[in-house]
Amino acid sequence: MASSSRTVIEPVAPEATALRSQGVAHRLLEITTPTVVSTTSDPLLCSILSLTGLASGVVVPITARDTLFGVLCVGSGGHGLQPDDTLRERLNGVASLAATALDSVTLLDEVRHQALHDPVTELANARLFEDRVTQSLSIARRSGGRIAMLFVDLDRFKIVNDAHGHKVGDELLRAVAERLLGTVRDADTVARIGGDEFGILSQGAATSQDAEIVAHRIVSTLNEPFAVRGLTLSIGASVGVTMFPDATDTYESVVSRGDSAMYRAKANGRGRFQVDCPQDN
Numbered sequence: 710m711a712s713s714s715r716t717v718i719e720p721v722a723p724e725a726t727a728l729r730s731q732g733v734a735h736r737l738l739e740i741t742t743p744t745v746v747s748t749t750s751d752p753l754l755c756s757i758l759s760l761t762g763l764a765s766g767v768v769v770p771i772t773a774r775d776t777l778f779g780v781l782c783v784g785s786g787g788h789g790l791q792p793d794d795t796l797r798e799r800l801n802g803v804a805s806l807a808a809t810a811l812d813s814v815t816l817l818d819e820v821r822h823q824a825l826h827d828p829v830t831e832l833a834n835a836r837l838f839e840d841r842v843t844q845s846l847s848i849a850r851r852s853g854g855r856i857a858m859l860f861v862d863l864d865r866f867k868i869v870n871d872a873h874g875h876k877v878g879d880e881l882l883r884a885v886a887e888r889l890l891g892t893v894r895d896a897d898t899v900a901r902i903g904g905d906e907f908g909i910l911s912q913g914a915a916t917s918q919d920a921e922i923v924a925h926r927i928v929s930t931l932n933e934p935f936a937v938r939g940l941t942l943s944i945g946a947s948v949g950v951t952m953f954p955d956a957t958d959t960y961e962s963v964v965s966r967g968d969s970a971m972y973r974a975k976a977n978g979r980g981r982f983q984v985d986c987p988q989d990n
Contacts, residue, residue, distance in 0.1 A: 733757065734777050737770040743792055743800045744768050746782075757782055767792050769804040773812035781807065827901040829879050830886035838900035838908050839960050845910060846954050846963070857920035859909040860949040860967030861889070861927060864979045866905035869942050880937045881944070892926045908964065917952055917984050924948045924982035932980055947975040948982035 736753045746754045747765035754768055757780055766784030770777060781804050792800065825837040833841070845856050863885065870878035882901070889899045889907060898910040909927070914920040931946040949970030953963045966985045974983035 737768075737777055737780060738772060738775065740768070740770050743797045745791065758784075767796075767800060769800045771804050771808045771811065773808040776812070776815075778808060778811040778815075830883050830901050832886050832890075832907070833898055833900035835900065835902040835908075838898060838902055838910070841898045841900075841910050842908075842960050842963055845912070846958055846960070849954050855915050855952050856954075857911040857914035857917075857923065858951050858953060858963050858967050859911060859920065859924055859927065859982075860951075860964065860971045861907040861909065861931075862947050862949075862971050862975065863905040863931070864945040864947055864975070866944050869944060873938075873940065873942075877938055877940065877942075881935055881942060884935050884937060885931065885944075888930045889927065892930055893923065902964075908967070914952075917950070920950045920952065921982070921984060924950050924984075928980060928982055945980040947971050947979050949974060949985060950982055951985040 733753050733756055736751070744754070744767065745765065746758060746768045757768060758764070758766060761782045761784065763782065763784035766782045769781040769783075771779040771781060781800060783800060825834060826832065827834045842858065848854075849856050866878070866881070869881060882905070885907070886899065886901065889909065893899060893909060893911060894913050896912045898908075900908045900910075902908045909923070911920060911923050914923055927948055928946060931944065935942045935944070949967040949972070951963060951966040951970060953966075955962070970983040970985035974981050977983065
């Protein structure tokens with residue numbers, strides 16, 4: 710008799726079915742052995758059968774580190790399948806191999822993410838920012854286009870950090886990161902490149918006028934008070950703007966120009982921006 714089997718990986722459910730899918734996931738995590746499921750048995754597990762087209766089957770969750778990666782569902786056409794010890798052992802073996810492979814991929818993704826992102830804000834870190842700017846330099850040289858880099862330095866962060874401690878300081882940095890992300894496009898890169906310094910690669914800012922609009926939004930949004938742990942904190946930011954590429958630009962030269970422009974903005978009274986090269990080449 711022909712048999713059929715499928716491995717089903719449950720995707721993140723849309724909002725309309727999120728609660729039911731969470732229930733399925735919790736139920737699968739409770740299962741420790743291959744379990745026979747039919748259309749008249751466990752209503753949560755029955756929903757898995759609708760994905761396979763089987764009337765009944767043996768369900769084996771694919772799990773590792775208390776995480777559900779998917780489910781192996783094996784069935785036989787025309788009648789119910791009753792697993793013996795040999796079949797159970799084989800199904801457990803397949804599920805275990807799949808779980809190990811998927812867990813390894815997940816761990817590798819986690820390591821890659823940690824290597825390229827700031828642990829406090831989850832923004833890109835200096836390493837990833839350098840890579841993005843370097844790539845943009847190459848692309849802009851080939852296309853003849855222009856791109857803006859903005860160097861953001863928080864004006865009174867050290868005062869807050871010293872007065873209220875690092876936990877408040879970290880929460881404030883996360884709030885700053887959230888606001889910065891809200892001022893740019895999805896294609897742009899926001900990075901934490903120092904203690905209270907941020908870099909923004911604005912792909913959509915092709916002229917200094919475009920970049921000034923972005924810089925104005927950043928200054929305005931960071932000048933608004935932050936509510937952190939019952940405190941109302943006002944910090945503000947100084948922003949340096951530079952357009953690239955110039956003929957001999959490197960990552961270091963682009964960041965240096967932005968840094969210099971930021972210091973001029975800070976020297977002029979803080980809470981403002983300064984454009985390094987207002988003219989477009």
